[in-house]
Each structure stands twice: as structure tokens, then as C-alpha cells.
């Protein structure tokens with residue numbers, strides 16, 4: 534698969550740069566007859582768009598989705614679906630400082646090394662603006678999954694070193710950080726204020742749970758479900774680690790502690806996080822991602838310019854203080870895209886059952 538494409542049967546290609554005319558996605562391989570309108574897309578894009586949360590960039594993008602092809606009378610037709618979202622508030626002039634110097638922690642230096650050229654107006658395609666296309670495509674993946682009784686939810690379980698001890702999911706949407714622990718959310722808020730004043734940024738941990746996933750999704754060897762999920766989640770900018778189930782804690786357990794007992798009523802624990810041998814077990818899929826602090830900060834940092842000379846940089850432009858909570862819906866999108874693809878693959882395996 535080429536670098537801008539994800540999936541095998543449910544396949545998406547995202548396109549566009551942060552400061553180009555528009556960003557978007559082409560979805561190929563979606564079955565016909567799935568209810569899918571701009572309203573479906575908009576509901577997901579509104580959760581991702583900048584400008585809402587306190588941690589968010591002040592770039593004001595309306596993020597209005599236009600479906601250009603592949604639907605008729607509110608349903609998919611089985612033909613390629615193209616979705617476009619215009620960039621309306623790029624303000625490229627404030628990015629002159631990164632034209633010839635590299636931001637530590639961002640992709641400026643590696644894009645230059647790989648391509649020998651770079652769209653320095655914002656992060657170009659390395660900007661999380663590109664995730665508009667992923668979230669728009671995932672709106673359709675979620676439609677497919679919903680029809681099969683699968684739902685996905687991403688919660689903030691750590692931000693700036695403040696950990697959520699509780700998992701009160703009903704309270705999650707009552708705070709700006711999508712944290713299932715109201716007390717922890719307050720401490721997160723204070724931490725965000727403090728770090729923003731310092732011209733710095735924060736990272737955290739997002740936990741994603743997919744409920745209702747049937748047993749049997751995933752391939753036996755190379756595209757194991759856990760590998761596909763980890764790859765898709767790691768493919769989000771700023772994600773530096775992925776855990777499935779007990780994850781790194783499993784390394785510290787004995788076999789008898791880690792094995793999930795199998796009973797006539799199902800598994801009595803879920804250290805495996807819903808996959809065994811790369812195939813879903815029917816237990817909820819549980820994943821956690823480590824999200825690094827936003828690289829573009831106004832605090833002065835040492836770097837080099839395009840001539841290789843040592844310089845300092847105080848990054849201007851409009852940036853998030855933390856990718857959380859906007860990254861949460863992107864995590865849900867990546868999981869939805871992988872599951873929709875594997876669901877279609879599994880229908881091929883079970884066609885005469």
C-alpha cells in the first residue's frame with residue numbers, strides 16, 4: 534500500500550496540505566446502500582475541528598464537509614466516494630520563520646531529507662490538519678460498524694502527568710478533556726493553564742475501547758488485528774507508543790496472572806485486550822496510545838537552519854497546547870477504519886457459513 538493509503542477492502546487515500554486549498558479523502562471499496570450524508574461526516578468533523586477546547590489551536594476552520602461523489606439519495610452507491618473540506622483560515626504569512634529553519638520535534642527536517650522540498654506553510658501534510666480526511670472517511674466506517682453493533686470510544690486517561698483514577702464514562706463529555714474522572718479533569722485544567730503561560734506544551738495517554746467486536750476479525754500472520762490497530766494508531770502524528778490490553782504490564786506478570794481464564798460465559802478478564810493470535814476474541818478491544826507534547830512551542834529552542842547552521846527558534850503560528858482532546862476522535866477514526874476493513878475481509882471468509 535502506498536504511503537497515503539490505508540486498508541485493503543475498505544480503502545482510503547487522504548490528500549491535501551494544511552495551507553493548500555483543501556484537504557480530503559477518497560474512499561474506495563465501501564459497499565452500496567449504506568446511509569451516508571454530509572450530516573454524518575459533519576458530526577465527526579465537529580469533534581475534531583480546531584477552536585473548541587482550551588488546549589486547541591486558535592486557527593478557526595469551519596471544516597464543512599462536501600461529498601463530491603459516490604452517494605445518491607443519502608446512501609452509498611458502491612462507487613468511489615470523495616469528500617472535500619476547504620482550508621479557510623491558514624494565515625500562511627506567520628510561518629516565514631520555519632521556511633529556512635527546522636522545528637525540533639516536527640517533520641520539517643525529515644520531509645526535507647526525504648523529498649528535498651517541503652511545503653513550509655504550516656506542517657504541510659505532516660500537519661494534523663490531514664486527519665480531517667481520516668475522520669471524514671471514518672464517519673462511513675462507523676456507519677458500517679454501527680450496523681454490526683460495534684461502537685468505539687476514546688477517553689483521556691492522562692494529560693500532563695495527571696492521571697485519571699476513575700472510569701466514569703458517563704461524565705466524560707462534561708469536561709473539555711474527555712476525561713472519565715471529573716476530579717482529574719480539574720487538575721488537568723490547572724496544568725494546561727500553567728504550561729500555556731510558559732509557552733510550552735503537554736502530552737498524555739488516550740484509552741480506546743471498541744465494544745461489540747465479533748470474534749474472528751484479523752489475519753493469521755502479517756496483518757494480525759493487533760498489528761493493524763497498532764500501525765494505524767502509530768500512524769497518527771504525535772503518537773509515540775501503543776499498548777493493547779495489559780500491554781507493557783504483561784511483561785511483568787506470570788503466565789497464570791496474565792492468561793485470561795475462559796469460562797462458558799466468556800473470558801473472565803481481558804489482559805489480552807480482545808485479540809489472541811491476531812484475531813479478535815469477542816472481548817472488547819482495549820488500546821492505549823502515548824501522545825507526545827506538541828512540538829511547536831513559543832519557548833526558544835536550539836535548532837539548525839537549512840544551511841546546517843546553529844540557530845534558535847520560537848515557533849509562531851497557531852498551535853495546540855496538547856493534541857488531547859482533538860486526537861481522541863482521530864484515534865476512534867483509525868480504529869474504525871481498521872475494523873471496517875477487517876469486517877469486510879471476514880465476510881469473504883465466512884460467506885457460506
Ligand SMILES: Cc1cc2nc3c(=O)[nH]c(=O)nc-3n(C[C@H](O)[C@H](O)[C@H](O)COP(=O)(O)O)c2cc1C
Nearest residue numbers: 639640659661770771772828829852853856859860
Ligand atoms: C490532533 C493533533 C493536533 C496537533 N496539533 C499540532 C500543532 O498545533 N502544532 C504542532 O506543532 N504539532 C501538532 N501536532 C503534532 C504534529 O502533527 C506531529 O508531532 C508531527 O506531525 C510530527 O510527527 P511525530 O510527532 O509523529 O513524529 C498535532 C497532532 C495531532 C494528532
Ligand SMILES: C=C(O[C@@H]1CC(C(=O)O)=C[C@@H](OP(=O)(O)O)[C@H]1O)C(=O)O
Nearest residue numbers: 551583590592655656660661662851852
Ligand atoms: C489546523 C489544524 O491543526 C493544526 C495542526 C498542526 C500540526 O502541526 O499538526 C499545526 C497547526 O496548524 P498549521 O498546519 O497551520 O501549522 C494546527 O493548527 C487542524 O487540525 O485542523
